[in-house]
Amino acid sequence: MSTAARAYGVIAEFDNTADVLHAAEKVRDAGFRKWDVYMPFPIHGMDKAMGLKNSKVGWFSFIGGVTGYTTGMLMIWWMNAVDYPIVVGGKPMFSPYGAFPPSYELTILFGAFGALFGMLFLNRLPRLHHPLLKHKRFALATHDKFFVVIETADPKYSETETRKLLEAAGSTRIEMVEE
Amino acid sequence: MSEAATTQIAVPVPPKELERIPLVQNNRSFGWISDRVSAVTEGKTPKWWWAAFIPSVTLLGLLGAMLFYQITTGVGVWGNQHPTMWGWDIINFVWWIGIGHAGTLISAILFLLRQRWRTAVNRAAEAMTIFAVMCAGIYPAMHVGRVWFDWWLFPIPTYQGVWPQFRSPLMWDVFAVSTYFTVSVLFWYVGLVPDLATMRDRAKTRIKQFVYGLFALGWTGSNRNWSNYEKAYLILAGLSTPLVLSVHSIVSLDFAVSQLPGWHTTIFPPYFVAGAVFSGFGMVLTLLIPLRSMCHLEDIITMRHIDVMCKVTLATGCIVSYAYLMEFIIAWYSGSAMERFHFMNRALGPMWWGWFWMMFCNMIIPQLFWFKKVRQNLVFVFILSIFVNIGMWFERFVIVVVGLYREFLPSSWDYYKPTWVDICTYLGTFGLFFTMFLLFMRFLPMIAVSEVKGVTAQADPHHPAARGNGGKH
Numbered sequence: 001m002s003t004a005a006r007a008y009g010v011i012a013e014f015d016n017t018a019d020v021l022h023a024a025e026k027v028r029d030a031g032f033r034k035w036d037v038y039m040p041f042p043i044h045g046m047d048k049a050m051g052l053k054n055s056k057v058g059w060f061s062f063i064g065g066v067t068g069y070t071t072g073m074l075m076i077w078w079m080n081a082v083d084y085p086i087v088v089g090g091k092p093m094f095s096p097y098g099a100f101p102p103s104y105e106l107t108i109l110f111g112a113f114g115a116l117f118g119m120l121f122l123n124r125l126p127r128l129h130h131p132l133l134k135h136k137r138f139a140l141a142t143h144d145k146f147f148v149v150i151e152t153a154d155p156k157y158s159e160t161e162t163r164k165l166l167e168a169a170g171s172t173r174i175e176m177v178e179e
Numbered sequence: 180m181s182e183a184a185t186t187q188i189a190v191p192v193p194p195k196e197l198e199r200i201p202l203v204q205n206n207r208s209f210g211w212i213s214d215r216v217s218a219v220t221e222g223k224t225p226k227w228w229w230a231a232f233i234p235s236v237t238l239l240g241l242l243g244a245m246l247f248y249q250i251t252t253g254v255g256v257w258g259n260q261h262p263t264m265w266g267w268d269i270i271n272f273v274w275w276i277g278i279g280h281a282g283t284l285i286s287a288i289l290f291l292l293r294q295r296w297r298t299a300v301n302r303a304a305e306a307m308t309i310f311a312v313m314c315a316g317i318y319p320a321m322h323v324g325r326v327w328f329d330w331w332l333f334p335i336p337t338y339q340g341v342w343p344q345f346r347s348p349l350m351w352d353v354f355a356v357s358t359y360f361t362v363s364v365l366f367w368y369v370g371l372v373p374d375l376a377t378m379r380d381r382a383k384t385r386i387k388q389f390v391y392g393l394f395a396l397g398w399t400g401s402n403r404n405w406s407n408y409e410k411a412y413l414i415l416a417g418l419s420t421p422l423v424l425s426v427h428s429i430v431s432l433d434f435a436v437s438q439l440p441g442w443h444t445t446i447f448p449p450y451f452v453a454g455a456v457f458s459g460f461g462m463v464l465t466l467l468i469p470l471r472s473m474c475h476l477e478d479i480i481t482m483r484h485i486d487v488m489c490k491v492t493l494a495t496g497c498i499v500s501y502a503y504l505m506e507f508i509i510a511w512y513s514g515s516a517m518e519r520f521h522f523m524n525r526a527l528g529p530m531w532w533g534w535f536w537m538m539f540c541n542m543i544i545p546q547l548f549w550f551k552k553v554r555q556n557l558v559f560v561f562i563l564s565i566f567v568n569i570g571m572w573f574e575r576f577v578i579v580v581v582g583l584y585r586e587f588l589p590s591s592w593d594y595y596k597p598t599w600v601d602i603c604t605y606l607g608t609f610g611l612f613f614t615m616f617l618l619f620m621r622f623l624p625m626i627a628v629s630e631v632k633g634v635t636a637q638a639d640p641h642h643p644a645a646r647g648n649g650g651k652h
Contacts, residue, residue: 021640024402040209040377041633042405043640050402055410061418075334079342088346101351101429105358108422112362112415116369119411123404126396133399139380141400142373142629144209 006179008131009035009151010162011138012171017043020146023169024049027148030165034154038132038141057118064114065107072103135177149177202296202634204478206644209632212479213377216626219474220378224621227473232617238610245604246321254324257604258597263583267601268322270575271608273430274458275315276356277451277571279363280423281459282308286366287419290412296487298630299480302374303470304463305367306625310615311462312360314608319352348432355429362422366415369408372398373629427455434578440521441582444509450502454574457495457541460488461567466616468561470625479626482555489554492567496545499574503542517587525581529594533577540570 014020017039024037028051037046073096080086081093091098120126132138132149141147148171150162166174203212249256259266282304289297320329332353334343343350375395382388398404428448435447464485471480510522525534544566547553554560580595619625636644 016645017638017640018645037402038400039402039405040213040400041373041629041638042402042409043633043638045640046402047406052403052406055407057407057410057414061411061414065418076345079334080345084340084342086341086344088344091346095346098346101348101425101432102345102354104425105351105354105422105429108418108425109358109361111418112365115411115414115418116365119369119407120396122407125398125404128397130397130399133397138399142377142380142398143213 007152008177008179009149009153009157010159010166011132011135011175011177012148012150012166012169013137013140013173013175014146014148014170015172017146019170020148021045021049023148023166023171026165026169027150030156032150032154032156034151034157036149038138038147038149040142040144040146043146056122057115060118060121061111061114064118065111067114068106068108068110069103071110072106073099076102131177131179135175137173137175138177200481200483201636202299202481202483203631204481207478207635209635209637212626212631212635213381213628215476215479216624216628216631217378217381219476219620219625220622221381225473228617228621231613235610235613235617238607239614240610241603242317242607242610245600245607246317249321249600249604250326254322256598256600257322258595258601259322260593260595262586262591262593263580263595265322265579265583266595267597267605268318270572270579271605272315272318273575273579274572275311275318275608275612276359276430277427277455277458277575278462278568279308279311279315279359279459280427280452280455281463282306282311283359283363283366283419283423284456284459285463286370287416287423290416291420295634296484298627298634299484300463300467300488301630302367302370302627303467303620303625304459305363305370306616306619306623307459307462307466308363309360309367310612310619311459312356312363313615314612316356316360317608317611319356348429348436351429352433355426359422359426362415362419366419369412369415370627370630371623372396372408373400374624374627376400377628378624424452427451434582439582439586440510440515440517441506441525441578444506446502446505446509450499453495453498453502454541454571457492457499457545458567458571460492460495461564461571464488464492464560464564465568468557468564470620474620474625476626479631485557485560486551486554489548489560492564493545493548496541496548496567500542503538521582521585524585525577528581528585530577530581530584533573533581537570537573537577540566541574544570 012023014023020037020039021043024046027035028049037050039046076099077094085093087093132141137145138147148166148169150157150166156162163174207215257266257268259268282301285297285304286301286308289301320326323329331337332343332350343353345351372395375391376398379388379391379395382391428451431447431451434442435444437443467480468485471477507522507526510518513519525531544563547559547563553563584595585592632638636642639645
């Protein structure tokens, strides 16, 4: 560990999904707040093991969808019935039935944008740099290893106790990560 | 716990009849999956890739030349002539966009239905969707004649102050197809982000690290991120499902909202959607059967996957067959002389061969998929999948051309023939499609790596295999 760089946190490596899931439960029960589990694919039950609440992405998507539908209906009404009305085949200037298909598509379009940008916003992505991405073992987090990282910024963090906890949880390799 | 990798752990064996065929064969490890899929994008470009790429680019050049000729000369270079004012342009538009539908069906509907086998094929199928929609989009943009006014299709203010006419289904189509393309790209890209991070972390050169890293958006695989990511993915699947059903319904409304016999029918939306999925699965099989052996992906795209896709093709083929026959009954039952004439003309008129090929390829040929022996024979499945593609092209030919060439006024009747420009433009769209697809498979992971890892036995923390850090390397 270099003395010049500040420590970002302690990183514990795990070989399989069962071990990392139980380790996450232990870290959660120990009351840590600033920590995370890194893995190549989502493990079923990890949200519960970490004590995470349901994701809020749905709200962004819902707001997007409502905006899309309203935009579609108002746009078509204003364009075809207010700003430049043209009679076509004796049909009404505005009818919710004719306006429905484009509004429906806009609901989906804006809802999808809501889901995407909501997800990126909640995840604070894109980000060009992350202390973990410099760590040489961490590249395996997108390959076949699982990592539990507890940040030094966590109020419960203690250099010896935290390491002991992770060792007890069955980690195969525990290291410090620099800022 | 590295010893665990070598020790055998007693796994309770379920009774034989309850055993499920694993989605990834030979009990492969997580690392093997990323290595094998990334291998397609790494290392020396294989010879067969060049052998496929060079003709594709040549055809793409042909497309460029044909479009240039058409734009500079006019739509008269196509075979569209009164009364057949929609010809190969609209046939090929509907054909390509239909092919796209299997990608969204696999990625969205099968996701909601928890069909976990989809993970092996969804990435390639979604890419196929995007490229097929690109090919489709060319036709409506070009057939308006003066392509430099295409922007009038969108609600953008023009100097005349006129707005697009939203009472027309053609406007609905603009919104449906452009939304479909955008959402398909979003869905595909969101699925790619974790795999792009894998590519970034494997990359050996600076350029690769930078480019993959840029598009991976700084993904770390943190569970707090996965939690939001999975929710967003679920929502995108939930939004894409009504989207895919609506897109081909709206394409069918381009026909059904008109007053023409053979077009003015309420059976069109469900029948078009089923046909789209049918043709799309045909194309997925056509693409993946050679690719799985060329790229050595037999353990990921297994015979079970092929088998299931054949069954979907059979099921949707039966739905379209039902629709083909039901259309005749509707025409007879309607009592309308025009409807009855149209359907007699469809089967027995001068263009009977279009109807014959449609019925042969879409109704009779897929029945072979009832036999397990056929579904297990890759050569057979590949040939049948091409028949499906041909049959669905003829279905659109029957609807578009046969629907138009004998209109209400017999003095206007005329036979339809495509010109060489029609044929070369169509061949050119294959160039665009295959060029894009080959570039995709060479530079991006063509299998959803993180998703396939997630459906293996050792990914389930409660499965005995999880403890073993299992699998062969």
